[in-house]
Amino acid sequence: MTSAKTIQMILARQLASCVAMPILLVDEVGTLIFYNEAAEELLQQRFEETGEIPADEWNRYVTVADEDRIPVPPDERPMRVALQTRRPVSRRMWSQHRGGPWRQLQVNALPLIGEADQLIGVMNIFWVVE
Amino acid sequence: MKVALWGTRGSLPTPGLDTSAYGGNTSCVAVHGKRGTMLVLDAGTGIRGLGTTIDERVRRVDILLTHLHMDHIQGLGFFAPLYRPDLDVHVWGPASARLGLRTRLMRYLSPPLFPVRLSELPCALTLHEVPSGDMRIGEFHVEAGLVCHPGATVGYRITDSDGHVVTYLPDHEPALGAETFPFSEPEWTSGGMLAQGADLLIHDSQYSAPEYEARVGWGHSSLRHMLQFGALARAKHVVPFHHDPSHSDRELDRLMGEAMDEEKPRYEVTPGREGMVFEV
Numbered sequence: 001m002t003s004a005k006t007i008q009m010i011l012a013r014q015l016a017s018c019v020a021m022p023i024l025l026v027d028e029v030g031t032l033i034f035y036n037e038a039a040e041e042l043l044q045q046r047f048e049e050t051g052e053i054p055a056d057e058w059n060r061y062v063t064v065a066d067e068d069r070i071p072v073p074p075d076e077r078p079m080r081v082a083l084q085t086r087r088p089v090s091r092r093m094w095s096q097h098r099g100g101p102w103r104q105l106q107v108n109a110l111p112l113i114g115e116a117d118q119l120i121g122v123m124n125i126f127w128v129v130e
Numbered sequence: 131m132k133v134a135l136w137g138t139r140g141s142l143p144t145p146g147l148d149t150s151a152y153g154g155n156t157s158c159v160a161v162h163g164k165r166g167t168m169l170v171l172d173a174g175t176g177i178r179g180l181g182t183t184i185d186e187r188v189r190r191v192d193i194l195l196t197h198l199h200m201d202h203i204q205g206l207g208f209f210a211p212l213y214r215p216d217l218d219v220h221v222w223g224p225a226s227a228r229l230g231l232r233t234r235l236m237r238y239l240s241p242p243l244f245p246v247r248l249s250e251l252p253c254a255l256t257l258h259e260v261p262s263g264d265m266r267i268g269e270f271h272v273e274a275g276l277v278c279h280p281g282a283t284v285g286y287r288i289t290d291s292d293g294h295v296v297t298y299l300p301d302h303e304p305a306l307g308a309e310t311f312p313f314s315e316p317e318w319t320s321g322g323m324l325a326q327g328a329d330l331l332i333h334d335s336q337y338s339a340p341e342y343e344a345r346v347g348w349g350h351s352s353l354r355h356m357l358q359f360g361a362l363a364r365a366k367h368v369v370p371f372h373h374d375p376s377h378s379d380r381e382l383d384r385l386m387g388e389a390m391d392e393e394k395p396r397y398e399v400t401p402g403r404e405g406m407v408f409e410v
Binding site: 002003004005006007008010011013014015017018114115116 | 224225227259261262275276277278282306307308309315317318319320322323
């Protein structure tokens with residue numbers, strides 16, 4: 001069993017489960033704790049099969065490049081920056097998952113701040129750029 | 131520990147002949163430890179009667195508020211120990227995202243809603259905001275966690291020195307927005323870990339299933355959801371609580387019976403009635 005989730009994260013998962021945009025939820029240390037059906041298509045894997053994925057592991061699944069196709073290291077990706085700075089980050093990027101096709105995405109990483117200014121994690125909302 | 135129900139009604143005090151069996155006072159539960167620690171869970175109108183029973187030798191009382199809706203604080207100003215200068219009263223409860231517990235409580239405990247201000251109470255009053263990690267109150271270990279109910283609302287898990295657990299979730303809608311309920315993972319269910327393996331689980335059961343369908347998002351559970359939540363949490367004994375003010379004793383008996391027939395829980399269920407006492 002994984003650790004207990006905060007009510008904010010439980011409600012975020014419920015929201016993610018009923019919207020069509022790809023959403024990834026990471027906890028305060030960057031562990032990928034949930035991704036929705038739309039994100040399963042991007043990641044080319046199912047959450048039921050992988051369960052939670054530690055930060056260093058799931059960063060290896062994903063290759064990320066900026067708009068000029070220059071690789072973006074894990075520490076500079078929106079999710080990581082949002083975790084470290086507790087600020088929202090929005091950035092257009094190219095992304096490839098497990099050798100699949102490159103897709104251009106607008107990545108929006110929104111820190112979730114709870115009671116007593118506690119950092120709960122980050123909600124990452126993706127828009128696929130047509 | 132001993133757990134006594136002083137108020138089991140939800141939303142609004144409901145006195146009257148047709149509610150006298152389950153009781154008309156709003157949420158209040160007393161938890162007595164075997165070494166004398168006393169916790170009061172919520173300050174609904176049931177707390178007035180409880181206050182009259184507190185021995186003069188008692189020097190400390192801890193009131194644990196789940197949230198600040200009126201049915202959970204309305205009795206606070208009528209709790210006699212607040213007017214004893216020799217008594218330490220500790221009130222634990224949630225702040226909101228922007229307002230502290232003191233400010234939120236003062237909205238009720240000040241004119242024109244109440245004649246006595248919080249700062250004028252004779253007792254030695256200390257306020258504590260929750261959730262703030264695990265707490266030690268006398269002989270009890272207490273965990274507070276935010277749960278699904280409108281506004282800042284917590285549930286409490288109380289463990290005594292022998293490892294017995296009482297979980298108190300009087301206002302709780304764990305089914306809200308869930309794709310399926312009960313969800314198979316307690317850690318992804320509101321209140322699931324607070325209630326895990328509880329020896330006694332006191333839980334919201336305000337609505338019938340059809341009533342719930344018309345009140346999704348109001349912050350409460352149907353009787354069936356309550357029974358399903360009890361199974362998910364592997365609770366040993368569940369007490370349906372926070373009865374809807376529109377339900378008479380006769381209706382509650384019928385609704386409880388129907389829900390029990392449908393869910394067939396494999397654990398003990400005792401519908402909460404005012405005056406009941408449980409040994410845990």
